Amino acid sequence: MTQTTSFDAFTMWKNVYEKTESTWRDAIQDTLGKESFAESLGQIQSQYLQYQGFVNKMTESYLKQANMPSRDEIANVASLVINVESKVDDLEDQMDVYKIDTSREIEQLRKGLNNLDKKLDKVIELLNKSIVAQNTPKVTDGPLTTTALNATSTKK
Amino acid sequence: MVTLDTKQFDNWIDRLSEDKNIQQIKRLTEVISSDAEPEVGQTPKEVIWTKNKSKLYRYQPAIKKTNKVPILMIYALINKPYILDLYPGNSLIEHLTNKGHDVYLLDWGTPGYEDRNMKLDDYIVDYIPRAVSKVLKTSKAKDITLLGYCMGGTMTAIFTALYPQLPIRNLILMTSPIDFKDAGHYSNWLDKRYFQLDKLVDTLGNIPFELIDFGNKLLNPISNVVGPYISLADRVENEDFVLNWKLMQKWLNDGIPFPGESYRQWIRDFYQDNKLINDQLTVRGRKVELANIKANLLNISATRDNIALPQQIAPLNDKVSSKNKTLHIVETGHVSVVTGRKAINEIHPYIEKWITDNSK
Structure with missing residues (x-):
């Protein structure tokens, strides 16, 4: 029995490579x-x-x-542009910080105003109560009551 | 009159075109010379910040982010940004974003001659902190995960050590050399007595990628130069293999120049003087102490890596103060830790799970 094997250049290259490499x-x-x-x-x-x-x-x-212009001279111009860009970047960063600071301050101011508003409301409420109390005749038991009532009716 | 019977010759030619070897040669020639390069870096992204040539990308902004801790990726200065987003189905970035992570990448851009004075200090102190700040602002997150690949990982580790006050929750380093005591052949070739570092930087400005690539290929010349073509010839009929081969070749041969002063620093302070692991490195006058790293650490090392050797990676785990630290060793090489079948099936899911577990 005969066995025919076709020539395969790639297998040969691979074998040569592997043997050489090792x-x-x-x-x-x-x-x-x-x-x-x-x-x-x-x-x-x-x-x-x-x-x-x-x-x-x-x-x-x-x-x-x-x-x-030489390469150095062109590179110098590029460096100037980069420096400007760097400054813009720094400004942007500072703006971010400024924005954060400003919004924090505004928030604090808003809270302060709210508190002030509430306090003012309380003051007004107390003032109103005090005015009402001043204008309202005192109602108490005993002879004073009668006097007060008489005074009220006299006014009417 | 002489008549020439060409029938036999024609038959031979016809048979020749059907020959398997001839077809392989034809395809091999096409792949090497005329086929289009694969389109890399396809995951959708938006630019959220730029500085000089650098850009900060946010990937797949339209996808809902289920993981609240954003990930900032930092890669080596000599690579291009697509190495972590190589191809659909073969991309670490795509894998992470599809799982709901908010992924950002700091693209260094291609340095021009005007950037030859850029030091590692500049990248570590002027670029990375800003990028971190932009990521935290965009994501509205309280913490961040940093992922560094190769030299980018070394820079990320230095940054983390310099800024312990920043909310860096997780630190992932992939094949990032830290200890340069034994850097394989590089330790010999970069010997101060023979390697003319200053003259090289002063003459060339930026160091061309071809020079770096020459050094990498010289580590194992036969298998790095001839090997890929033998593999291609052997499996040229397998289209999946051909695609992966092209992707790998694009990664390996498509680098960018190394900014001169950064190269000087990288070779002198790291390869020649081994300052980082010995707490002798200073960055813009500040001492870098790796013990300042307290973030959860995942340090990945590849056993067949001949660029960042396993013995250069492992010592970091003994230096950091992190309570949660893992040294993950994988049976693969420097590039295939990020791309290829093993990376897709094992490494990407492992990283994703580790990040998820440590971001709750």
């Missing part, structure tokens, strides 16, 4: 963990930064000669 994993991790690797990275970084610094200087010099 074979090299430890060796690569060992290398990455070595101090000498960090030193090499540092050297590459240094060269790259030297090149980049040179490009930055050249670009800046060219822009200056061409009377064009």
Whole structure:
């Protein structure tokens, strides 16, 4: 009995990858963990930064000669806008605090007025009672009662 | 006269187009070169505050909020905001909002050259407190839950330690490095003797994403560079897999520059001097003491994470004063803690339940 297997490129790639990865994993991790690797990275970084610094200087010099704004100058303008926006934000925050304070004060004032109103109502009520009491003849037992009654009838 | 019989050649060509390998190659080429990128960050949101390039979003404002404690999410400075809202059905934000949580996210925006002087201090003292205040004001809540991812979590922990008087009820950190004593290969590569930090920042201003990405890929070069394409070739006929692959690639390759001064501080104070865990870090002149953290803490660590190693995450739980603190370890990687099947089925529901339990 014969068995035919078709060629599958993807399975082959996967197998190659898995075998390579498992074979090299430890060796690569060992290398990455070595101090000498960090030193090499540092050297590459240094060269790259030297090149980049040179490009930055050249670009800046060219822009200056061409009377064009440099990246720094444009960034300064952006910073000014950000500062203004920051101040607006601060003002908004202060307005919020002010709003809270104002509404708290108004609320306290309203309560105070309500209390005053109630007190005034009481005072008026007491005054009314006192006036009524003054104008109303005193009704008591005994001879005074008769006198009072006579006085009332005389007035009529 | 010579006649050429091309019938056999035509047949071979016809058979070739039906060949499984050829079809796979065709699809693989399409996915890598011509397919549209998936649309990310689709959960509806509104902007409630802006500052410089930053925006504060509130998600799904139309959905009724059944949980009274709002959640503010803070992510790493080199990512884009959609990483926590990757795709419908594969989004932590969507999951939480659908469960009735009031979710906010502080989008850092893309820094320009004018932002190269922004320090971590500026983000922690000028941006996060304002965002917290806006969230509390918008939600009319008394407490807040903070959720930080990766470096965003480290910044959130620092903020929580600096402002113990704020009503921070819960603190959730996802793969956020705190102790940099052993940061794996980074500890070696960022060695002060070889890594020219000052020269790098002074020359470049902001640090390009490609440089950060190069370092991340170098941690495991073969599996990070070749591995994804082997997986794609193997399962290119599975459309669900292809979608997830594209999402993962978009996340990994779609970063933003690191503001120069923040990078200088991040590398020097954290990777080189390990100040945070040792209570030596100062932010705008104020000492950061992690023991000031009293909020309920959920600290999530991923075992296969080679960017924020488990040993960098766990020590926080020993430093904080929180009575309720959990170290949750998941068998996954740095990105798949937020996105992918395991995140959808296990991690998102776990976080949602923890927040609900601790928000009553």
